[in-house]
Amino acid sequence: MKHVKLALLGGKPAVPEGAIRKWPPIDSSDEDLVLASLRGENHAYGPNCGAFEDEFAAWNGNRFAITTNSGTAALHMGVAACGCGAGDEVIVPAYSWSSSATCVLHHNAIPVFVDIDYDTMNIDPARIEAAISERTKAIIAVHLHGLPANMDPILEIALRHGLKVIEDCCQAHGAEYKGTRVGRLADCGAFSFNQNKCLCSGEGGMFVTDNEEILQRARMVWSFGETRTPAEDRDYHAYALGWMYRNNDLTAAFGRAQLAKLDAYLETAARNAKILAAGVRDIPGLQPPIVPEGHKTNWYNFTCHVDGAAHGYQGPPARFRNVVMKALRAEGVPVEVWQDLILPEMTVFQAQNAYGQGSPWNYGRRLSYDPALFPMARKHCETHFGMTVPLRAPNDEMVAQHVSAGIRKVFERIGELDVDALGAEADA
């Protein structure tokens, strides 16, 4: 019989070595565009930058796009462009990437955290209203792991309270909510093109909006407080506090080449995820990603929840999860804990002193960032693992089958492992 013994106990791994190929796939279209950029004359905000903006806006269905050097830059531009300033409050999910919330601090505003919905891992709209005060200016809706946030109630609350909504689409290229692409659902959106994203240009990002006024304000933050782009007749006048968030021609060339293949990549990920989800269905103690009705995920990260109690384990949930991960990795399944800390736990928020002298909290009010206020986010940290690369092109159906066989094997034989004995090592 194949794969009988767990690889962690000396058996043969379920995923053959070298079966999972690296991300992103590079071919001659990437080489041609990047080399042409290198041989061109403008390596700063060159012709590929404007072309990338136009092509991305057309792909996503936005009126305007600004190419940036990171998703974080695009988020900060959104916070500023939506009129959030010193002491204003911005609602942010308690679980996300750090810069979904530090982008608020960048503009001297105060993040107010709201717990997540455990199943979808996105902000829980039912908890937003309690976090709104007279200082609240905006909500950052993060589409985590490529699954759109539950936008209808978020937009309804925002409308009722006169708040702007900024979409953090950094992980969600091509995801849709009720048939509309993310980045078109609210006032503006931010995408990331870093190494692991569904569109990778090494680093980089894109700010999108359909609102001309928001575009103009975002543009000042993007480029030295100026109102004109480097492709226009600049007057070199800083009209407002600006940063230097522009992209460069080589990176934009790489981004354009990858954008041309993005639809095919997303189809591959959806196909592989379908096979993987079917392969791990009905495994006791394993909850694969939940995609609610009306949501279309881009499968950025296939994130699962693990429940040790389903296997009779009564110890710390994270210990059980960590041992499962150790066994999965031994099988060649490259699982990871995406974030071990919830955002309010991070030192930068606990200290409430981002710019020094208590700023920005001294302009507004001090808040409680007690992790106990965010039990679902905490529980998620202790019980999830995820994976990205095995689902992505050029990996195919065969890889999805190997991976699901590895997961099934570990959960079927988990009783052979002494979780507490292995736990201390895995906890470390």
Ligand SMILES: Cc1ncc(COP(=O)(O)O)c(C=O)c1O
């Ligand atoms: C949800 C989320 N928001 C924001 C970012 C920031 O993007 P970047 O690394 O391009 O600044 C990332 C990725 O790192 C992310 O995953």
